[in-house]
Amino acid sequence: MLLLATAAVTTTSLAQEPLKLPALSPRATIHQEFSTSYIDINYSRPSARGRKVFTDVVSYGVVWRTGANAATKVTFGEDVTIAGKEIKAGSYALYTIPNKDQWEIILNEGTGNWGVSGYDKEDDVVRVIVKTQQLGAPVSTFTIDIANITFNSCDIELSWEKTRVALPVRVNNEARISASIDKAINNPTIPYNQAASYYLETGKNLDAALNYANKAIEQNPKAFYLYYLKARIAQQLGRKEEAIAAAQKSMDLAKGTPYEHEYVRNANLLIKAAKK
Numbered sequence: 001m002l003l004l005a006t007a008a009v010t011t012t013s014l015a016q017e018p019l020k021l022p023a024l025s026p027r028a029t030i031h032q033e034f035s036t037s038y039i040d041i042n043y044s045r046p047s048a049r050g051r052k053v054f055t056d057v058v059s060y061g062v063v064w065r066t067g068a069n070a071a072t073k074v075t076f077g078e079d080v081t082i083a084g085k086e087i088k089a090g091s092y093a094l095y096t097i098p099n100k101d102q103w104e105i106i107l108n109e110g111t112g113n114w115g116v117s118g119y120d121k122e123d124d125v126v127r128v129i130v131k132t133q134q135l136g137a138p139v140s141t142f143t144i145d146i147a148n149i150t151f152n153s154c155d156i157e158l159s160w161e162k163t164r165v166a167l168p169v170r171v172n173n174e175a176r177i178s179a180s181i182d183k184a185i186n187n188p189t190i191p192y193n194q195a196a197s198y199y200l201e202t203g204k205n206l207d208a209a210l211n212y213a214n215k216a217i218e219q220n221p222k223a224f225y226l227y228y229l230k231a232r233i234a235q236q237l238g239r240k241e242e243a244i245a246a247a248q249k250s251m252d253l254a255k256g257t258p259y260e261h262e263y264v265r266n267a268n269l270l271i272k273a274a275k276k
Helices: 002-016 053-057 174-185 192-202 206-219 224-236 240-254 260-274
Strands: 027-034 037-044 072-076 080-082 085-087 090-098 102-108 124-131 133-147 153-170
Touching (some): 027 133, 027 153, 037 133, 090 153, 124 153, 174 192, 192 206, 206 224, 224 240, 224 260, 240 260
Antiparallel strands (some): 072 090, 080 085, 080 153, 090 102, 102 124
16 A cells, blocks of 8 residues: 555656756847946847758848747846947847848837737837848857957847847946046045056056056055056056066066966066067
């Protein structure tokens, strides 16, 4: 009797397990830190599976869900600019109209749509025409990526078969970030290193960047990476002797650390360039 009861429980447990099969177009989520917030993309990824993509799967000149299943969703964590138009922070459905030489990329308010079902042109927020790029090697599975990231720009890239298109995204964050830096500098935890690095990479306020680098060194005089940061800023300002001295100091302090090779190499390259 006990064996029969155990078998019944086991059979019931197996019957209640949900059926899980491999998805032909599995869901994927991209979370990318960008500017002072992020970009999230949620989409399904169909594969070619022996088909000719831009004949058998995707038709030219027709609105495409840009993936599979539910509408592809793009979420911006802050206001961005696309094709000169400000797009408010929030979520949007991503649609496209592919053609051989160019695609029309569309952001639409219909984030709850199932593919193109429910798509309404009246809900379009922005439309952008971009040129196609031909890839050397085919991409079997439809891929969305966020590439070419800077402090205030990136590209949302769509790739399938031998075609890639890129949607340029921009943010107007310089004034906001500068104001945040000015405010943060007066806090107990002073981010001199981060502020100096930001201004160096953007090529803005380099005099302030050098001042912040010097203050960071005062707080941590054995930090070889701070001297290298100072050397780079001084080089951009045309202060060659100061750049060379800081680079040399960076090398000296890096010796004996796991980063010795990297910093000796980089410092020597900077010194060589400064002496030209």
